[in-house]
Amino acid sequence: MASTLSLSSSLRYFLPPTRTSHAPVIPLFASPRLRQRSIKPLRANLKAPISALGSSSPSASSTAGMAGQNKKKVEVFDSEEQLAVQLAKYTADLSDKFSKERGAFTVVLSGGSLIKALRKLCEAPYLDSVEWGKWHVLWVDERVVPKDHEDSNYKLALDGFLSKVPIPAGNVYAINDALSAEGAADDYETCLKHLVTQGVLATSKATGFPKFDLMLLGMGPDGHVASLFPGHPLVNEKEKWVTFIKDSPKPPPERITFTFPVINSSAYIAMVVNGAGKSGAVQTALGNSENSATLPVQLVAPEDELTWFLDKEAASKL
Numbered sequence: 001m002a003s004t005l006s007l008s009s010s011l012r013y014f015l016p017p018t019r020t021s022h023a024p025v026i027p028l029f030a031s032p033r034l035r036q037r038s039i040k041p042l043r044a045n046l047k048a049p050i051s052a053l054g055s056s057s058p059s060a061s062s063t064a065g066m067a068g069q070n071k072k073k074v075e076v077f078d079s080e081e082q083l084a085v086q087l088a089k090y091t092a093d094l095s096d097k098f099s100k101e102r103g104a105f106t107v108v109l110s111g112g113s114l115i116k117a118l119r120k121l122c123e124a125p126y127l128d129s130v131e132w133g134k135w136h137v138l139w140v141d142e143r144v145v146p147k148d149h150e151d152s153n154y155k156l157a158l159d160g161f162l163s164k165v166p167i168p169a170g171n172v173y174a175i176n177d178a179l180s181a182e183g184a185a186d187d188y189e190t191c192l193k194h195l196v197t198q199g200v201l202a203t204s205k206a207t208g209f210p211k212f213d214l215m216l217l218g219m220g221p222d223g224h225v226a227s228l229f230p231g232h233p234l235v236n237e238k239e240k241w242v243t244f245i246k247d248s249p250k251p252p253p254e255r256i257t258f259t260f261p262v263i264n265s266s267a268y269i270a271m272v273v274n275g276a277g278k279s280g281a282v283q284t285a286l287g288n289s290e291n292s293a294t295l296p297v298q299l300v301a302p303e304d305e306l307t308w309f310l311d312k313e314a315a316s317k318l
């Protein structure tokens with residue numbers, strides 16, 4: 001991955017595991033506190049030479065020994081174009097790994113700028129090499145609007161990504177746009193439960209929540225992820241898989257969203273952020289502060305590995 005980039009064009013931070021591979025199994029609906037893990041970025045490692053960091057490629061071989069370990073990487077690219085190139089490779093490598101291991105690849109999309117960053121997956125070599133038939137696509141959050149509405153995350157993904165790759169239509173799980181926010185959240189949670197029952201979606205042994213293979217997340221300038229906004233009580237939801245919001249500070253106001261227990265039960269999360277407008281939130285999330293988390297993005301901690309994909313503008317305050 002970034003090993004093909006020069007040290008000057010890709011500054012890579014590598015943060016060591018915060019969980020052991022022998023983490024205790026925490027039963028379903030165990031104390032929320034047991035499910036919450038904290039990450040403290042280790043600034044001491046920021047200047048480590050690339051040779052000391054090891055491969056950051058999420059290929060089957062490099063991740064084989066990582067299961068159960070919570071790793072955090074930060075990749076900084078000279079341009080959004082380079083970011084998109086490496087994000088495609090990262091995603092394709094994980095697709096290969098999970099398609100071989102599980103016979104399915106469960107991928108969660110966010111809306112916003114993330115979708116444009118996936119454009120390289122729609123080109124050679126990935127258009128032909130990825131096992132698109134193994135993909136199962138869901139959304140980490142969705143606006144409660146018709147699927148053909150300009151604000152729909154489904155429409156954004158369909159126009160910018162899904163219409164350009166051969167994922168079977170039956171493997172794309174959009175929200176039911178005929179329902180209220182409450183109804184759509186319940187309906188989507190039921191959809192997840194069916195996928196678990198069918199064996200398409202794994203279950204986290206650690207938390208009992210569904211375990212997606214990969215979540216591709218964006219972050220707003222205010223540090224929100226999914227539709228979990230700073231200071232909003234939904235950030236603290238510990239039991240539901242999917243919930244709803246009717247007072248989103250960012251329009252449109254009505255949305256449904258995965259909760260943090262589901263987000264953090266994922267195997268891998270890519271946090272894809274570009275642009276100077278997000279550099280403040282990136283600084284808060286990845287800077288030297290020992291303060292407790294103030295932004296939702298600081299609570300993101302998947303079971304196996306979190307990788308930040310930043311362009312240099314987003315990383316400019318680090």
Ligand SMILES: O=C1O[C@H](COP(=O)(O)O)[C@@H](O)[C@H](O)[C@H]1O
Nearest residue numbers: 110111112113114218219220226
């Ligand atoms: O409203 C939303 O915003 C975030 C961030 O969007 P971005 O355009 O600033 O990247 C997005 O991740 C989320 O899915 C969406 O509903």
